[in-house]
Amino acid sequence: MSIATLLGGIGLFLLGMSMMTDGLKVAAGPALKSILGTWTSSARRGLLAGVLITAIVQSSSATTVMVIGVVNAGLLNLNQSIWVVYGAHLGTTTTGWLVALVGVRISMTALGLPLVGVGMLLHLVAGERARLAGLGRALAGFGAFFMGIGALQDAFVGLAPSLTDLAPGESPLGLLGFVLAGVVLTLTTQSSSAAVAITLTAVAGGAVGLTPAAAIIIGANVGTTSTAI
Numbered sequence: 690m691s692i693a694t695l696l697g698g699i700g701l702f703l704l705g706m707s708m709m710t711d712g713l714k715v716a717a718g719p720a721l722k723s724i725l726g727t728w729t730s731s732a733r734r735g736l737l738a739g740v741l742i743t744a745i746v747q748s749s750s751a752t753t754v755m756v757i758g759v760v761n762a763g764l765l766n767l768n769q770s771i772w773v774v775y776g777a778h779l780g781t782t783t784t785g786w787l788v789a790l791v792g793v794r795i796s797m798t799a800l801g802l803p804l805v806g807v808g809m810l811l812h813l814v815a816g817e818r819a820r821l822a823g824l825g826r827a828l829a830g831f832g833a834f835f836m837g838i839g840a841l842q843d844a845f846v847g848l849a850p851s852l853t854d855l856a857p858g859e860s861p862l863g864l865l866g867f868v869l870a871g872v873v874l875t876l877t878t879q880s881s882s883a884a885v886a887i888t889l890t891a892v893a894g895g896a897v898g899l900t901p902a903a904a905i906i907i908g909a910n911v912g913t914t915s916t917a918i
Contacts, residue, residue: 698840701833702883706748708830713745715823732772739776749781749881753917778910784882788838788889801839804832841890867901871908876915884909 743752753774760770808829815822874884888905891897897905 694840695844698837698844699883699887700837701840702837702886703880705830705832705834705837706880706883708833709827710748710751712823712825712827712830716820716827735769735772736776736779739773740780743777743780744783749777750913750917752777752780757917781882785885785889788886801832801835804835805829808832838886838890841887864901864904867904868908868911871905872912874905875909875912881909881913884912
């Protein structure tokens with residue numbers, strides 16, 4: 690049952706992330722490209738642009754791919770793009786903070802279900818108003834995101850003893866194994882945010898210790914470069 694709950698939680702989380710990203714892109718309209726075009730005149734502004742865009746779309750990979758396209762079009766130089774990508778990797782931590790500050794303290798299902806309902810109602814009544822429909826989709830995705838975290842919490846509580854027994858330990862070789870696990874997890878889900886959320890809920894459920902979790906996060910941040918590559 691815990692395995693099924695784990696798979697369902699990951700699926701709900703990824704579905705929520707996808708809906709949030711797609712919905713917020715539509716709701717923001719041309720604002721994201723405008724930010725890239727006008728906010729990158731200095732290193733500080735490029736950094737802030739990267740943080741803001743990634744916080745909105747909840748994907749540093751999406752921001753990085755967007756930046757690569759803008760650089761190829763000749764609208765940004767290499768120096769400007771580096772600061773935007775750096776900001777993107779700061780902005781992607783918002784998912785982790787959200788899970789850490791909210792996701793382990795209250796009932797995720799109780800929080801997520803109303804968001805799904807309100808979001809889909811907004812999406813249905815939006816009609817031809819694409820940006821309003823996008824906002825509704827993003828809200829529903831936000832709800833699915835929370836429900837996925839709730840399912841992961843329940844799964845890791847049940848799986849904690851088994852996972853602890855299977856863990857490779859905290860030796861240098863064992864920690865390297867956790868780093869590789871983080872890489873594989875991110876390559877599989879194509880989202881370092883998903884890997885971070887899964888790891889945080891595993892720590893909260895007692896399935897993984899703090900040091901191995903840190904190794905998994907390092908691997909996740911290495912794995913997230915695959916999209917841009």
